[in-house]
Each structure stands twice: as C-alpha cells, then as structure tokens.
Amino acid sequence: MKIKIVKNNPFKLPEYETKGSAGVDLQANVESPVVLKPMERHLVPTGLFIEIPEGYEAQVRARSGLAIKHGISLVNGIGTIDSDYRGEIKVILINLGEKDFTINSGDRIAQMVFIKHEQADFELVEELNETERGAGGFGHTGV
Numbered sequence: 001m002k003i004k005i006v007k008n009n010p011f012k013l014p015e016y017e018t019k020g021s022a023g024v025d026l027q028a029n030v031e032s033p034v035v036l037k038p039m040e041r042h043l044v045p046t047g048l049f050i051e052i053p054e055g056y057e058a059q060v061r062a063r064s065g066l067a068i069k070h071g072i073s074l075v076n077g078i079g080t081i082d083s084d085y086r087g088e089i090k091v092i093l094i095n096l097g098e099k100d101f102t103i104n105s106g107d108r109i110a111q112m113v114f115i116k117h118e119q120a121d122f123e124l125v126e127e128l129n130e131t132e133r134g135a136g137g138f139g140h141t142g143v
C-alpha cells in the first residue's frame, strides 16, 4: 500500500528490514541523548508524519530485542495512529529494566505495522444472543 509521508528527520525513509517483516522500525529523532531511568517514561519524537488511507490504522509496537535486553516497553501497550492524524508520530517509551537506558538519535526504538480495521455501527438492543461461554471469562475455562 502507498503511504504519503513527511519526513522531518535526517534519517532514511522507514523500510522493511526483511522481505517478510510486518513492521518498519521507527527511529528516535532527538536533539540530544535521552536517559531513561528505571520506571521513567518519555514521549519520543520520530520526525515522521503520515497519511494513512481510510479503513487502516498504524500500530506502534515494542521491539522485542529492546524488551528482553533492556526492559524497554511502550506505556500504552500498542499505540494507535488514526488515519486522520496528521501530527508527528511519537513513541511513549518506558524503561521497565533495572538500569538506565540511553536513547540516541537514530536508535530504532519501536516498530509500526499497518492494519485494516472496521468502524462499528452500534445497534442498541435489550439482550444479546446466548452462547456456550455466556458471561464466563477471565480464566473460567481454567489456566
């Protein structure tokens, strides 16, 4: 799919690292290194602005290497980039590790995946249909 992009950083355009990659890495675009102490969070700019076709979203997801090696995660779990958002893509990083973590400009801090989505047309009703599960959840089938 084609994505229009405005790039306000000195890096290359985002690219898929391998033929089958689902996500493109997002690089931090910071004026000076940012040090995240344990449990500290930071809104990291990327210098990227995109125009997503209607019916799609972009998801900002953690990178597993940073997660396992340094405990770096996203505070919002998965970031949602709406198709009508025209602002800068930013990444809400948190350091869940035990050591300070330094973000240098150009570091690949997260990845972005494009996903199709629906918009619901909510129909107000009195009752929902019956199912075998019913209201059971949160481990009711065992662990």
Ligand SMILES: O=c1ccn([C@H]2C[C@H](O)[C@@H](COP(=O)(O)OP(=O)(O)OP(=O)(O)O)O2)c(=O)[nH]1
Residues within 6 Å of the ligand: 060, 076, 078, 079, 080, 081, 082, 083, 085, 088, 089, 090, 091, 092
């Ligand atoms: O990790 C993220 C999450 C969101 N956004 C941008 C794009 C998204 O379209 C917008 C709003 O995000 P979201 O809907 O998750 O935040 P909100 O707190 O509901 O803000 P709003 O009231 O503006 O929708 O912020 C990012 O750049 N990075």
Ligand SMILES: [Mg+2]
Residues within 6 Å of the ligand: none
């Ligand atoms: Mg919102």
